Amino acid sequence: MSAIWLAGQGLTHSEATIDYPRPDRLVNGNPKRTTYSLYEHPNVNCGIWECEVGAWNIVFAENKQEFFNVIEGVVRLHNTDKTSYVEIRSGEAGVIPPGFIGTFEVVEQVKKYFVVVEV
Secondary structure (H helix, E strand, O other), X not given: OOOOOOOOOOOOOOOOEEEOOOHHHEEEOOOOEXXXXXXXXXXXXXXXXXXXXEEEEEEOOOOEEEEEEEEEEEEEEEOOOOOOEEEEEOOOEEEEOOOOEEXXXXXXXXXXXXXXXXX
């Protein structure tokens, strides 16, 4: 029988990890990113992520995707040539699809729930 887990209870409840975008990917600022991992499995990771204002280029692997729900703040996902973007605000959700290449911009300090799946 499988168990049901309440995020943050059970398998994993880690301390916060802090990182910054790689220098070669920075577009604007040098935002501090704080991750609270609430559940980990070999192909799934979910938790809460907070980030200061800034922007950096992202490259998702073909086998990786992320669903997220913004709790506070505003983010934008820009396409590769930065001609268009999707803005996601508090209370809204977004998906970063497999193979996505573009820019992740934090317009207002953000806090979000995330679920990353690798297949």
